Amino acid sequence: MSITYLNAIREAQRHLLETDQRVLIYGQDVGLFGGAFKATKGLAEVFPDRVMDAPISEDAIVGTAIGAAIEGLRPIVEMQFADFSTVGFNQIANNAGAFFWRTGVPVPLTVRLPSGGTSGGGPFHSQSLEAVYAHYPGLVVMTPATVSDAYSMLIEAVTIDDPVIFCEHKYLYYHLKADTLEPETLPAGKARIARTGRDATVVTYSAMLHEVLEVAKELANEDVELEIIDLRTVKPLDTDTVIASVARTGRLLCAAEAWPWGGVSAEIIARIANEGFHLLDAPPRRVNAKDTPIPYHPDLWSIHRPAARSILLAVRELLRI
Amino acid sequence: MSITYLNAIREAQRHLLETDQRVLIYGQDVGLFGGAFKATKGLAEVFPDRVMDAPISEDAIVGTAIGAAIEGLRPIVEMQFADFSTVGFNQIANNAGAFFWRTGVPVPLTVRLPSGGTSGGGPFHSQSLEAVYAHYPGLVVMTPATVSDAYSMLIEAVTIDDPVIFCEHKYLYYHLKADTLEPETLPAGKARIARTGRDATVVTYSAMLHEVLEVAKELANEDVELEIIDLRTVKPLDTDTVIASVARTGRLLCAAEAWPWGGVSAEIIARIANEGFHLLDAPPRRVNAKDTPIPYHPDLWSIHRPAARSILLAVRELLRI
């Protein structure tokens, strides 16, 4: 058996619908059509009342899900693309994000954001918005990088009593496969050491994990061993795991697909520079997308985003090799 | 004569309307009423066609201004509160921000965001959103801290061919006064050394500058001299000025009113940790608001935001004094 990242997301939702009557899926075309990416395919047939098509109204979709969550349901909103969540931004950031703190009533809402770049996606079907949501208080932001995490973390997201922004990567949907769905035992908020190494720590998440793993493989040939941390959740950030790793390696690189200004990389570096300053043997670095909209042409796109090649360069500079 | 920060913003707009036929002010209640904060008071009387009341439609207000800017006007949009710009977020971030890059046609649009906390403002009338806008490519983000900057930078914002997010601080509106309106000679993108010192560099902007100045005064009594940098623009960030200062002081603290995750403080520290690592004699630190919505009660609010008192503590820790 081979299961894709996308299958994992669908199976997680199936499992949730089966085991928890409070789970509701709401979004454009998620019903019989199964969603733009087929992440809900086959679910409306089995759970016709709890897999609902929505109008093109992101603000009201999120508002509706907030209302349902307040009343005790566990709604999962599918945005058709992460990029369109900007239209529902106010409801997510200001209504969902502040509700528990203001009222003491939890809003167990999960917003699935099909995120990140794919070839030909262009400026408005490629965005990675984890930093925008992480900046606002009251939200948990997840960025699964593996098939197992896509499955386990989505299930966990729905059980969490707070609004969770679930950034699933579109590039991984079909490209990433696993043989089995191993239930993940690490809880939300804990990073995973995806590879151990002694020479430098590379902190990453989502699709970039796989680029970094490639770099590590290549450098292993030169007897350079990277330690790779997959953050899994970007808010909260598991600073402890990163610091412990930097304590071993003395060097830190952050690689993320999002824009640089105020992104996950900046936040990680700010924390490690503060809490782990004396552990660092070299200036901490980051590799991010370029600070422009995401280009349409595949050749521009593959330069705009970080990839094994540009990450390798940065690691070499970090290690002066 | 004594001129407030708010007066300066009004006078800048008057000057712009007088000297540039292309300037248009658009926003809720900005016409004869003069705006919720009176930042446009008296302008509609003189320029009835170019100071226009808008419906409660932030998305369409920004979209309209984008259209006007494409056609060669120089619109200034007043949001009634920065917090409400979340409803116009998509137009600002995705339409205005990407337009020049996509088409080569500039969008000389200024969005004025009455920002920051005031006593009793509460969760939705107190936000500082500079980081959210700075994360997106294609936008310039200004955060004036002085009366002169409020004046000069707003004039400069309107002459810039790109969308400028102008974060003006509501607390400074009435509290900050100057004797004269000295035209500022520093261009956008350049930080100002607001105070020279040898012991530590404190990087800040907007209302926090005045808290930091207070701390510096207090510490001067103990023969501790802080160097204070007022960023003025947070995108672009004037890393050079900060690095040059850290080269002198060896220590860095960032103080900002916004939430911590991915904020200006994180971005500054990430840059200095990278580019000025060997200049640092101690771990760089930051002081930000707490990571919760902004509280309504004045006593909670004054603890939630950074202030002279909490900044002083952080400086002492930074200097181990």
Place this chain on the structure above:
Amino acid sequence: MQTAVDTWTNSTTAPTSARLLEIFRSMMTARLLDEKLAALYRAGKIHGGVFLGKGQEALSAALGQALRRTDVFAPLIRDGAGRLAFGETVVEALRSCLGSPQGPMRSRDGNVHRGRPRDGYLPMISHLGAMISVVGGMLLSRRLRGRRGDIGATCIGDGGVSTGAFHEAVNLAAVEKLPLVIVVANNHYAYSTPIEKQTACRSLVDKAVGYGVQGHTADGTDIVDCCKVIGEAVNRARAGEGPQLVVAELLRLCGHGEHDDANYIDRRLKETTIGRDCLDVARETLQERNIMDAEAIAQLRAEITREIESAVQQVIKEGGPDPFAHDWCALATRRLADPPL
């Protein structure tokens, strides 16, 4: 009415004396409480602002009174009267406005941003229109869980109707045929902006047909008309006829907030029927109908004044929050809170 919308309804069900009395009491309490809040604001005891409902009490109270305690209610800025009619106590209102830690918002939020979601009473966020879809979601949830018979009600102004949030939420409610009553208080101004700068339609109720919902209009200054029209809308929603859009004409007889003298309001408008003070109209109505005489009204007024005064004393005595003991965690799941930076 000017439109030919065939969903137009005008019930003639006469409201009972008991209902009118309840509504009147909430109106009077709201008016006196507003005056007290304004005084507290001017005395510097309330920071930020106070937003008053003067002139809109009949409409607001009629709505609050028409709801059952199991319904959902999301009031807006000028709904002090409706909040009271829906069950809020004067003490609770004051606790929120004064930022008491014993209020439902526990000093964290205040003034009009107050509620108790567990009791179906939603605290607005400031962004106009944002609560409508939240009410819709609560109703959808109840339907899914098989809980029938409850309705939801929410309020908006003539300005709030221009928000995208309003549009999306009303449309969604119509598609799902939710039992939602949307009451538009058309006070002809949004802050200083007159309705001509807000919409080009002849009447806001003309929007009903475009959403496929039923539309109603009411004279917002007349307690009886408000009571009838809202009663009718509430009944229809409860009967499963889908969303009901009620548009009431009135004026705000005060500033946008206590800081605003509202001198932008057209004098001529004030002299029309919609410029009447609904509290005066209600008083006359109650007297005409022999529900209450002048003396009883004066007594009621005195009684409410005492209630408010003692509530103010109590809430001020309760004191403010202890910021150093405050729990600064924005998440229900504490273990997922980022450590303080």
Place this chain on the structure above:
Amino acid sequence: MQTAVDTWTNSTTAPTSARLLEIFRSMMTARLLDEKLAALYRAGKIHGGVFLGKGQEALSAALGQALRRTDVFAPLIRDGAGRLAFGETVVEALRSCLGSPQGPMRSRDGNVHRGRPRDGYLPMISHLGAMISVVGGMLLSRRLRGRRGDIGATCIGDGGVSTGAFHEAVNLAAVEKLPLVIVVANNHYAYSTPIEKQTACRSLVDKAVGYGVQGHTADGTDIVDCCKVIGEAVNRARAGEGPQLVVAELLRLCGHGEHDDANYIDRRLKETTIGRDCLDVARETLQERNIMDAEAIAQLRAEITREIESAVQQVIKEGGPDPFAHDWCALATRRLADPPL
């Protein structure tokens, strides 16, 4: 039509043969270009997606043709025909879709997100409804600068009407009485979502009265009706009568994108008038009216096919961008660009 909206208009101005011919040419070109784009996509030459306008060419081309080159046009996903009628060349369309650096979007954006703002031809962002207010702003700007006589036109689908952006922009245009024509292509589906899940109104044109704008409906499959109704709306907008909302009924005769087989579309709908292929209807009309005979049509088709083939050859030969020489600066003001991190 079912509504009693008194802004209802139905002109009987007969379109001239010349206009029909121009429209027909754009329709045919769009159809053939779409087929070519679909083939290029399937061959892996176009990444991301292609979004086709099959079945919507009459409506779209009628709009593009009715505009002057000085007007503003903001087409949407299915407006290949309107783009051509407004003056876009086949080469330019292909350059955008193939991501050529010589196209107006210079490889940075592509497929339906193309335009030349300086020529009044706006490139959509993906977020539905977002361009309407931008067109409004351009019109406002022209009015302020005393440039009269231009109008703006923009397109949206039955799904896009549910966006807050649509609502705010149409309302604002109505308030400012802008010369804006909004054409709603009601193809009864938004991606897979049928219109009953999108709106509860009986006809989308019923929204006109709620905005205080004039409403029109058209048979989107009939070149003559599209031409007449849109001509009328354009004339009224140009005459200063404010925004015009045109709702055309039709079906999309293809998938949402080339990847989609559209098997969700109700078969029975396909068998009604709106399921007709507007290109067939146009062909018949032209023949009936003796504007073109079958042979001339076949010739035209061959000619267009050759044009497209040679354009494809040219654009493919022009090649893609050089990513290493690319200018990665998102600002017009270069000195304000943050240094690369």
